[in-house]
Amino acid sequence: MSQNAKGPGGPRGPRHGGPGGKPKNAGKTMKRLLSYLSAYKLRLILVFCFVVLNTASSLGGSYMLRPIINTYIFPPDGSPGSVTGLLGALALMAAVYLIGVASTYLQTRMMIGIAQNAMERIRNDLFTHLQKLPIRYYDTHTHGDLMSRFTNDIDRMDECVSNNVVQLFSGVITVSGTLILMISLSPWLTLVTVLMVPVILQVVNFIGRRSRKLFVAQQEVLGTVNGYIEEIVTGQKVVKVFCHEDSVERVFGGHNRELRDKQIRAMFAGGVMGPLMNGMGQITYALVATVGGVLCVLQHFDIGGLTVFLNYSRQFSRPINEISQQMTTIFSALAGAERVFAVIDEAPETDRDDPSLGELSQVRGRVVLDHVTFGYEPDKTILKDICLTAEPGQKIAFVGSTGAGKTTITNLLTRFYDIQSGSISIDGTDIRAVHKDSLRSHIAMVLQDTHLFTGTIMENIRYGRLDATDEEVISAAKTASAHSFIQRLPNGYQTVLEGDGANLSQGQRQLLNIARAAISHAPILILDEATSSVDTRTEKHIEHGMDRLMKNRTTFVIAHRLSTVKNADCIIVLEHGETIERGTHEELLALGGRYYSLYTGKLELD
Ligand SMILES: Nc1ncnc2c1ncn2[C@@H]1O[C@H](COP(=O)(O)OP(=O)(O)OP(=O)(O)O)[C@@H](O)[C@H]1O
Ligand SMILES: [Mg+2]
Numbered sequence: 001m002s003q004n005a006k007g008p009g010g011p012r013g014p015r016h017g018g019p020g021g022k023p024k025n026a027g028k029t030m031k032r033l034l035s036y037l038s039a040y041k042l043r044l045i046l047v048f049c050f051v052v053l054n055t056a057s058s059l060g061g062s063y064m065l066r067p068i069i070n071t072y073i074f075p076p077d078g079s080p081g082s083v084t085g086l087l088g089a090l091a092l093m094a095a096v097y098l099i100g101v102a103s104t105y106l107q108t109r110m111m112i113g114i115a116q117n118a119m120e121r122i123r124n125d126l127f128t129h130l131q132k133l134p135i136r137y138y139d140t141h142t143h144g145d146l147m148s149r150f151t152n153d154i155d156r157m158d159e160c161v162s163n164n165v166v167q168l169f170s171g172v173i174t175v176s177g178t179l180i181l182m183i184s185l186s187p188w189l190t191l192v193t194v195l196m197v198p199v200i201l202q203v204v205n206f207i208g209r210r211s212r213k214l215f216v217a218q219q220e221v222l223g224t225v226n227g228y229i230e231e232i233v234t235g236q237k238v239v240k241v242f243c244h245e246d247s248v249e250r251v252f253g254g255h256n257r258e259l260r261d262k263q264i265r266a267m268f269a270g271g272v273m274g275p276l277m278n279g280m281g282q283i284t285y286a287l288v289a290t291v292g293g294v295l296c297v298l299q300h301f302d303i304g305g306l307t308v309f310l311n312y313s314r315q316f317s318r319p320i321n322e323i324s325q326q327m328t329t330i331f332s333a334l335a336g337a338e339r340v341f342a343v344i345d346e347a348p349e350t351d352r353d354d355p356s357l358g359e360l361s362q363v364r365g366r367v368v369l370d371h372v373t374f375g376y377e378p379d380k381t382i383l384k385d386i387c388l389t390a391e392p393g394q395k396i397a398f399v400g401s402t403g404a405g406k407t408t409i410t411n412l413l414t415r416f417y418d419i420q421s422g423s424i425s426i427d428g429t430d431i432r433a434v435h436k437d438s439l440r441s442h443i444a445m446v447l448q449d450t451h452l453f454t455g456t457i458m459e460n461i462r463y464g465r466l467d468a469t470d471e472e473v474i475s476a477a478k479t480a481s482a483h484s485f486i487q488r489l490p491n492g493y494q495t496v497l498e499g500d501g502a503n504l505s506q507g508q509r510q511l512l513n514i515a516r517a518a519i520s521h522a523p524i525l526i527l528d529e530a531t532s533s534v535d536t537r538t539e540k541h542i543e544h545g546m547d548r549l550m551k552n553r554t555t556f557v558i559a560h561r562l563s564t565v566k567n568a569d570c571i572i573v574l575e576h577g578e579t580i581e582r583g584t585h586e587e588l589l590a591l592g593g594r595y596y597s598l599y600t601g602k603l604e605l606d
Contacts, residue, residue, distance in 0.1 A: 023334035023337070055174050056177070068089045069303055071085070115161040119154060126149060126340055130146070132349060135417065178316050196284045200320070204277070204324055218259070277317075281318075289306075359435060360426060367524065369387060370425070371423075372409075372412065383408055392523075393554060397559065397565035397568035397572065404575055406558045413526065443525075444553075446527045452500055454499075457492075461473045461476055461477060468519050473515075481542050514546075526555075539561070
């Protein structure tokens with residue numbers, strides 16, 4: 001990690017892949033995960049029946065070798081063997097194995113279906129819940145973090161449900177079945193085999209621990225490399241403009257070498273496991289063969305029995321290793337499940353079912369902020385004692401330097417955040433006394449950060465009011481001065497926007513956002529920096545459009561360009577979350593204070 005901190009982007013933690021961690025409450029999480037499977041109870045029972053059938057056929061098939069050898073190859077009375085009898089018995093053995101193959105096939109198919117259905121439900125629950133979480137949740141959880149719930153964590157759960165659960169079950173019954181059959185064949189040889197198990201487990205655990213550690217280290221570096229690539233690819237323009245190509249290559253080279261070294265070590269440790277297990281298996285085999293051979297010579301055992309036993313002893317330790325390795329995967333899946341369930345358990349902000357809340361109706365648009373105080377964190381006040389009254393149809397403008405708290409006020413009107421003291425009311429109703437849905441349906445908003453969805457321009461504008469007709473969409477676009485540029489696009493209103501409207505200019509994206517607000521009938525309108533990315537001529541157009549848009553609506557405008565706010569009924573100058581001046585354009589100019597300095601450009605830079 002020595003070169004981590006250099007170059008654009010700097011260090012990045014492991015964000016992709018990475019170790020799964022340990023679940024805090026494995027039992028509870030397991031129960032919850034199983035509850036997603038309970039809908040498929042009958043199919044699960046069938047799957048387990050198939051697993052039992054498969055294991056039985058595999059063990060039984062092997063067992064059939066004993067009578068085959070003892071009866072048809074080396075008959076006990078010393079007579080020559082019987083080929084027809086042998087072929088018949090072998091055919092029967094093949095049939096038994098065939099049953100095993102068929103049941104494995106059915107079991108795999110069914111389990112995949114069950115697991116994928118369960119994963120679909122979990123993804124659905126997670127996504128639906130994300131829609132209900134308050135904006136505050138998104139402030140404290142990064143986009144990458146939430147994405148990895150859907151990718152890494154659900155992948156792990158999927159792997160666990162689709163494979164590990166069945167393997168675990170099959171492993172347990174294979175081991176128990178084999179053990180019973182081995183004891184019934186020869187208790188002494190069983191003792192030899194069983195004594196080897198702790199030795200094998202020791203080796204498996206030792207190598208497993210080491211290889212897991214190396215694997216975790218490798219995943220961490222992989223995360224850094226992936227994060228670095230993602231960052232540099234998305235920031236290509238900045239890298240090129242500041243001529244950082246060489247240093248970026250150097251940093252990447254460093255990460256890449258580190259990944260190579262870690263990967264060599266991790267893969268070696270992982271790769272050594274197989275041959276080592278084989279070796280241990282051979283040792284057990286040789287031991288059993290020796291002891292068994294001696295027993296046969298002493299007439300305490302038969303050749304057929306020994307052949308079957310050797311088969312069993314060879315496969316006896318395999319499921320034990322698998323089980324011990326699978327426990328790690330299962331625990332990491334449970335840790336992933338825990339993280340997914342933690343998101344699903346986050347308190348939602350929906351208040352649809354709260355009977356104590358009412359609905360806003362017949363809103364005229366009188367908005368009153370009464371001594372409003374707020375901070376994103378309780379101990380850090382951002383807005384202090386804000387008071388204002390907006391009469392229906394009035395235009396209120398907020399001005400002030402960056403970080404003064406302008407956007408924050410609009411976040412409070414929509415109840416993205418709740419105020420700490422004071423009150424906000426619309427037509428005399430406290431906004432905390434109505435459902436958030438009802439409140440938000442009365443507010444149209446052009447956000448400071450534009451956002452467009454994948455779809456046509458027509459659909460993107462209609463997002464503001466889903467029942468709007470095509471004509472209404474076009475008229476909203478005209479209001480927002482977006483109509484003329486849309487018409488010039490090859491496909492006009494049917495132009496498909498992708499990747500947040502990457503094929504449009506920033507100003508054009510802004511116009512579409514204004515059109516989206518224009519189409520809504522909401523009586524309260526919030527325009528945050530709505531004209532920040534357009535040229536002066538377009539701005540004039542928009543101003544005309546906005547005058548139409550604002551007619552009969554209470555409007556809150558935030559603009560850095562003071563020309564946009566000149567005709568407001570009241571201009572509020574904010575500084576560090578406090579109202580320092582208020583009045584109309586003329587009043588504030590006459591005052592000769594902060595607004596005057598801002599307007600005349602005489603403001604000293606701080
Ligand atoms: N989600 C948030 N969590 C914590 N603090 C925040 C959050 N959003 C904004 N802030 C802080 O609140 C203060 C006011 O931010 P706000 O976005 O309201 O400023 P603004 O007046 O809109 O600025 P600009 O003109 O740059 O848009 C800033 O100091 C900012 O750091
Ligand atoms: Mg802002």
